[in-house]
Amino acid sequence: MTAPEAPLDNPSRTFARAWDDVMRGVRANELWAHLGWQDIKQRYRRSVIGPFWITLSMAVTAVGLGLLYSQLLKSPIGTFLPYITVGFIVWNFILGCVTEGTETFISNEGLIKHLPAPLTVYALRTVWRLTLMMAHNLLVYLVVIGIFFSDLSHAYQINVPGHIQPGLSWTVLLAIPGFALIALNGVWVAVLFGIISTRFRDIPQVINALIQLAFFGTPIVWSTDLLQGSVLGNGGHWRVLVAELNPLYHYVEIMRAPLLGMTVSWHHWAIVGGMTVVGSFLALVALRNYRARVPYWV
Template sequence: MFGSVPAAAARPDSVSDQADARIEESPVHSVTPEPHTPDPIVSDSQTFKRAFADMRAGFGQRELWLSLGWQDIKQRYRRSVLGPFWITIATALQALAMGLLYSTLLNQPLREYLPYVTIGLIVWGVISASILEGADVFIANEGLIKQLPSALSVHVYRLVWRQFLFFIHNAAIYVLLIVVFAVWRDLGWSLLLAIPAILLLFANAMWVSIVFGIFATRYRDIAPILGSMTLMLFVLTPVMWSTKALQDAGGQLSDRAKLVEIVPTYHYLEIVRAPLLGDPVHWRSWAVVGVITVVGWVVAVFALKQYRARVPYWV
């Protein structure tokens, strides 16, 4: 009995020895696997593809911004008898008052000066609204941005559409003036140049609203700065005063008067107003507006690419 105990106790040792021998003879060694590193998550929110997609998606939602833009006008003149026609009446009264006053002060014929001032005020209304309301376009729509799943550009389309409706309402004053003062006699085929000029005007209103809207949302000091800048531009731009008063005997602007061409808003005003009055437009104005349009849209696309996703957190 007692002789069997050592033999039984020796079996485990012999088994472990055999196992150790097999491990030593095996050509494969145990290797501890390295921990798997997850692939980095790459966000496409800051890409040109998403920026252009936002513009396309916003335009595709045109039923939304067309309706909202029209509702903005109806809400402004809600419960009034004349409704949106107050837009035309207010602009007409302002143009009539300023036209009568400044034509007397500057010794200008009313037949020439009143249409000049009227068109200037109509175009300037689009320019100033693009700057001032464009800077506030995202802040004013904070609720919709946070609650409505839509493209960011919808609010820009809405603003530009609203300004286009204002422009159409005010254009009725111009039609009335060219009939009353027989301005139509001075118009020629150059009148057609007003069509691309107006399209350029609203194309610039788009990029101005995008750029100023994004940066004014991030830096709230920009809006007051733009307000002061717009007032300064109104004084420097020949809206109320005519460049004809600065011409020499040969009909050319004097050297000092040519400083007005430094002001970019002068060229926007010139390419729209000159064809509507039957006056020639210098190629420099078209070139300046074209260059500013291209550069402005490049900046707008970069701004959308870089900061589009952050606007909802800034408002």
């Protein structure tokens, strides 16, 4: 079904209406929280351990790859395995926001056509569901930190040779605003790419292909220490620059660094903050122009 073209002076196409959609969506917290929790229950219905399959899956992945790459990169297991574990936990949340965000409105077709709710509700539903999954994954983090606390409670190196990290301290609390900022970005990603994907159904496949490539270019199973000249020879500075130009690296760092007692570099926060402002504005523009057409496109 083709959406009717809205005239340029359509009074519904205003930033005030778009912002009202956002605010009404936030206030409908009981609705999106309930829907997100039902998603988790439905996914693991009739399962013996239920949502804890999320935790088990993350534990197996982190331990397996941690053991493998620590040997390949000749890194101490006591610091490298926690590094990979936290990296995967944060990455899985970001991955979910991007891949599931593109199908936010497509997967909620029935509700959108029959439930008079703000579009923002469905983006918040997606991010809340992913937040619940991350909460289960954080159990793996607590176990790993408990096992390797003696390796992380003082100054340490992820790789040998590598940068000296200060160790666990009160800075671990910075992971809370770090996660909040990532989740906020997840909302605008779900709104913006969700709207685009309802119109162009090839976008989710394109995003899935690109995000797999982005994984290998993001320091998850490897550390930026490996890009330094002391490890790979001369020219380490431009290699670090390549990593710095990857926006996903900064999103991972604002949460991973505090959780592992690593040096908290404030330029990561500045970059993510800037992208949050720009992305939120673009999502608001998309809501302003195409909010009324989404029910026709899904």
